[in-house]
Amino acid sequence: MAIDPRSHTPVYVQLADLLRRRIESGELTPGSALPSEARLTQEHGVGREAVRMAIALLRSEGLVVTVRGHGSYVREAPPRRRVELAPGATVAARMPSGTERRAMQLDEGVPVLEVRGPDGGVEVLPGDEVELTRPA
Amino acid sequence: MAIDPRSHTPVYVQLADLLRRRIESGELTPGSALPSEARLTQEHGVGREAVRMAIALLRSEGLVVTVRGHGSYVREAPPRRRVELAPGATVAARMPSGTERRAMQLDEGVPVLEVRGPDGGVEVLPGDEVELTRPA
DNA sequence: GAAGATTTGTACGTATGTATA
DNA sequence: ATATACATACGTACAAATCTT
Numbered sequence: 001m002a003i004d005p006r007s008h009t010p011v012y013v014q015l016a017d018l019l020r021r022r023i024e025s026g027e028l029t030p031g032s033a034l035p036s037e038a039r040l041t042q043e044h045g046v047g048r049e050a051v052r053m054a055i056a057l058l059r060s061e062g063l064v065v066t067v068r069g070h071g072s073y074v075r076e077a078p079p080r081r082r083v084e085l086a087p088g089a090t091v092a093a094r095m096p097s098g099t100e101r102r103a104m105q106l107d108e109g110v111p112v113l114e115v116r117g118p119d120g121g122v123e124v125l126p127g128d129e130v131e132l133t134r135p136a
Numbered sequence: 137m138a139i140d141p142r143s144h145t146p147v148y149v150q151l152a153d154l155l156r157r158r159i160e161s162g163e164l165t166p167g168s169a170l171p172s173e174a175r176l177t178q179e180h181g182v183g184r185e186a187v188r189m190a191i192a193l194l195r196s197e198g199l200v201v202t203v204r205g206h207g208s209y210v211r212e213a214p215p216r217r218r219v220e221l222a223p224g225a226t227v228a229a230r231m232p233s234g235t236e237r238r239a240m241q242l243d244e245g246v247p248v249l250e251v252r253g254p255d256g257g258v259e260v261l262p263g264d265e266v267e268l269t270r271p272a
Numbered sequence: 273g274a275a276g277a278t279t280t281g282t283a284c285g286t287a288t289g290t291a292t293a
Numbered sequence: 294a295t296a297t298a299c300a301t302a303c304g305t306a307c308a309a310a311t312c313t314t
Contacts, residue, residue, distance in 0.1 A: 010301060013234075036279060047303045052280085060196060060244075062231045068280050069310030080228060085221065088272035092216060093229040093247045093263035095198045098149075108196075111229045111247035111263065118272060127229035127247065134270050136224035136254060146282060172298060183284045188299085204299050205291035274314100281309070289301070 003044050011046050012053035018044075019054065023063055023074050030076040034064065062109030062128070075107060080131040088118030091132055100124065139180050147182050148189035154180075155190065159199055159210050166212040170200065198245030198264070211243060216267040224254030227268055236260065 003014045022028045035043070040051045055072050058064040066072040085091060096104065096112045104126055106112070111127035139150045158164045171179065176187045191208050194200040202208040221227060232240065232248045240248070240262055247263040 005302090012301080016234075038279075047301095049302060049304090053301085057234070060231065061233060066280070067311080069278080070312080071279065082226070085268075085270045087270055090218070090267050090269045091227070092267045093249050095196065095245045095247065097197060098152075098193070109231045111231065113229050131226050131228045132221075132268075133226045134221045134223055141283090148282080174298080183282095185283060185285095189282085202299070203292080205297075206293080207298065277311100277313080279309100279311075282307085284305080284307105286304080287302085289299105291297105291299080293295100293297080 003046060005046075010050075012050040012057065015040070015044060015046065015050060015054035016057040019058060020061075020063065023058075028074050030074045032074050034072040034074070036071060059108045062107065065107050075109075078129050080129060082133050083125065083130050085115070085132045085134050086117055089115055091115045093127065096124075139182060141182075146186075148186040148193065151176070151180060151182065151186060151190035152193040155194060156197075156199065159194075164210050166210045168210050170208040170210070172207060195244045198243065201243050211245075214265050216265060218269050219261065219266050221251070221268045221270050222253055225251055227251045229263065232260075 001018070003011055003018070005011055007014065019028075019034065028034065034055070037048055037051045037055075041048050055064060055066060059066060063075055064072050065075045092114045093111050094114060096106055100106075100112065104112070104124075106126055106128070113125045113127050113130060113132065115123045115125060115132070117123070139147055139154070141147055143150065155164075155170065164170065170191070173184055173187045173191075176182075177184050191200060191202065195202060199211055200208050201211045228250045229247050230250060232242055236242075236248065240260075242248070242262055242264070249261040249263050249266055249268065251259045251261060251268070253259070
């Protein structure tokens with residue numbers, strides 16, 4: 001399926017859909033490199049901005065990470081460690097601020113879990129490394 | 137504080153920092169409009185792309201929503217309803233796919249909570265409307 | 273270390289499309 | 294219909310990071 005510039009769906013969304021399918025089908029496995037911007041530009045006959053917006057879209061979904069000067073890669077999700085939610089605690093999900101993201105070394109498109117303990121203390125956990133549990 | 141094009145921090149990050157401060161200081165309250173792209177371009181002496189990247193950054197943090205043809209606004213976070221996490225359940229946070237985002241009418245920069253019940257059933261909840269609790 | 277090639281990042285300009293008021 | 298505002302998409306140029314030679 002080629003990209004149709006006259007479609008009502010934007011070129012960059014079409015390209016992102018193409019790449020997402022290649023990721024989810026397993027053709028592009030976690031850790032493997034996406035084609036460079038130049039290749040995607042040539043092979044699909046679109047401008048660089050469309051290519052970059054497509055990759056940015058996948059990054060914001062947490063599917064891809066990009067390393068400057070190197071390339072974009074299918075994101076390897078770390079294993080999740082189980083964390084028990086204390087009795088009386090509450091948890092909310094939100095996106096980290098830029099400083100939080102850098103401090104916690106979170107990839108783009110990765111939320112945080114904000115846990116409020118019954119004592120009022122707040123703990124911010126990386127959303128891709130943690131799975132909260134309530135024991136049976 | 138004006139924007140310095142020769143700084144090592146990108147122009148669009150500087151502009152995003154300026155706007156974020158105006159939001160977090162309360163000068164720009166939830167629901168109020170940000171200046172238009174044209175105004176920000178003129179008033180800060182930067183290109184339109186820098187303005188758009190700054191706003192996109194704030195959107196990805198869930199601080200701002202943009203309505204096409206209308207403008208960008210400080211995001212009004214909905215009140216969170218408390219949802220009890222069932223015994224034996226686990227919960228993870230992640231970003232929604234594009235289709236999920238549209239189906240659940242989530243703003244950009246809003247994650248989802250994926251709850252796995254002890255029976256294996258999976259439930260996906262809007263991350264900005266829900267607060268999971270474990271009763272004391 | 274130095275040099276060069278590759279790749280992504282930033283930034284600007286321009287043009288056109290589309291949604292809203 | 295007009296005006297405003299954001300969205301898409303092309304182009305160009307240079308900066309900065311990474312890797313290889």
